[in-house]
Amino acid sequence: MTKKLLLLSTGGTIASVVSDEGLAPGESGEELIKMLGRLQYDVTVRDILELDSSNIQPEEWKIIAEAVYEHRNDYDGIVVSHGTDTMAYTASMLTFMLQHINLPVVLTGSQVPMNVLLSDAPDNLRLAFTAAANCAPGVYIAFNRKVMRGCRSVKVRTTAFDAFESVNVPPVAEVTSDGFSVKDHRLPQPGECQLNTKIDTHVSLVKLFPGFDPVLLHAMAKNGCHGIVIEAYGLGGMTSIRRNMVAAVGELIRNGIPIITTSQCLYERSDLTKYEVGRLALLEGAISARDMTSESAITKLMWGLGQGMDIKAITKFFNTDVAGEVTLD
Numbered sequence: 001m002t003k004k005l006l007l008l009s010t011g012g013t014i015a016s017v018v019s020d021e022g023l024a025p026g027e028s029g030e031e032l033i034k035m036l037g038r039l040q041y042d043v044t045v046r047d048i049l050e051l052d053s054s055n056i057q058p059e060e061w062k063i064i065a066e067a068v069y070e071h072r073n074d075y076d077g078i079v080v081s082h083g084t085d086t087m088a089y090t091a092s093m094l095t096f097m098l099q100h101i102n103l104p105v106v107l108t109g110s111q112v113p114m115n116v117l118l119s120d121a122p123d124n125l126r127l128a129f130t131a132a133a134n135c136a137p138g139v140y141i142a143f144n145r146k147v148m149r150g151c152r153s154v155k156v157r158t159t160a161f162d163a164f165e166s167v168n169v170p171p172v173a174e175v176t177s178d179g180f181s182v183k184d185h186r187l188p189q190p191g192e193c194q195l196n197t198k199i200d201t202h203v204s205l206v207k208l209f210p211g212f213d214p215v216l217l218h219a220m221a222k223n224g225c226h227g228i229v230i231e232a233y234g235l236g237g238m239t240s241i242r243r244n245m246v247a248a249v250g251e252l253i254r255n256g257i258p259i260i261t262t263s264q265c266l267y268e269r270s271d272l273t274k275y276e277v278g279r280l281a282l283l284e285g286a287i288s289a290r291d292m293t294s295e296s297a298i299t300k301l302m303w304g305l306g307q308g309m310d311i312k313a314i315t316k317f318f319n320t321d322v323a324g325e326v327t328l329d
């Protein structure tokens with residue numbers, strides 16, 4: 001039977017046209033489908049946003065999550081066309097807002113607009129429809145012949161077609177000369193699909209660098225920041241002499257502000273137990289995000305705080321694999 005798929009169009013380069021002010025979204029979802037040509041699926045289109053993804057913010061995450069939730073029982077799969085710049089954040093947040101999702105939700109976009117000859121858009125959109133028709137329920141990004149778990153995806157290139165990588169886990173599906181093959185058939189944890197868009201956006205993501213003044217962390221807290229993700233060094237170490245980050249982290253945690261640590265290294269996990277500079281932070285109560293992407297860590301923090309979780313609950317939450325975003329030892 002022909003699969004019924006829904007395209008939710010949100011803008012991005014894929015739908016962009018040249019204007020005097022620069023590339024900006026201008027094509028509708030219907031126009032994207034027309035340019036794509038023949039498809040073996042029964043596709044319905046809805047334009048829900050028309051934005052460059054630099055303008056996609058928490059308000060838009062809610063609109064996208066609500067649209068997916070509303071149509072989750074009417075289709076076999078949903079494709080979301082989206083700008084690439086913040087696609088990994090949207091995919092990560094949808095993972096938390098739509099837990100136990102009951103169908104594949106596949107985000108895609110392109111580096112070159114659909115209306116340009118030799119654009120990567122037709123291939124990416126076709127791949128996204130194929131993934132939406134064949135993958136297990138979950139949130140994914142489909143790009144350049146790979147289908148990746150949304151909460152493990154990172155944009156790693158500004159212009160090349162191979163713009164996304166699946167970090168610390170292999171892609172879920174790939175296109176090779178043998179065609180489309182799904183490698184990971186893991187189903188989401190059983191449960192009723194829930195829409196929960198309550199998030200706390202008063203958070204921050206900080207990249208540590210030699211010379212970082214911990215006073216800035218206190219300034220964030222004073223200005224209403226409820227939680228911070230720190231991209232620390234290597235396995236998760238942070239400065240403990242002179243500009244003492246560890247001490248600042250401890251003080252913030254004692255004031256009820258959770259501090260999550262990720263690594264500036266894109267690949268492999270954080271492990272605060274190995275070095276003294278990590279252990280000190282651990283002793284102060286820093287929460288390791290292990291092998292999560294920063295995109296996933298900051299959206300998980302927003303979602304957890306939005307549920308009213310205190311530090312203890314946030315710690316437990318980060319020690320839980322919600323939808324494949326983290327590898328627990």
Ligand SMILES: NC(=O)C[C@H](N)C(=O)O
Nearest residue numbers: 012013052053083084085
């Ligand atoms: N390739 C792209 O889609 C980039 C664009 N600025 C966006 O994120 O909307």
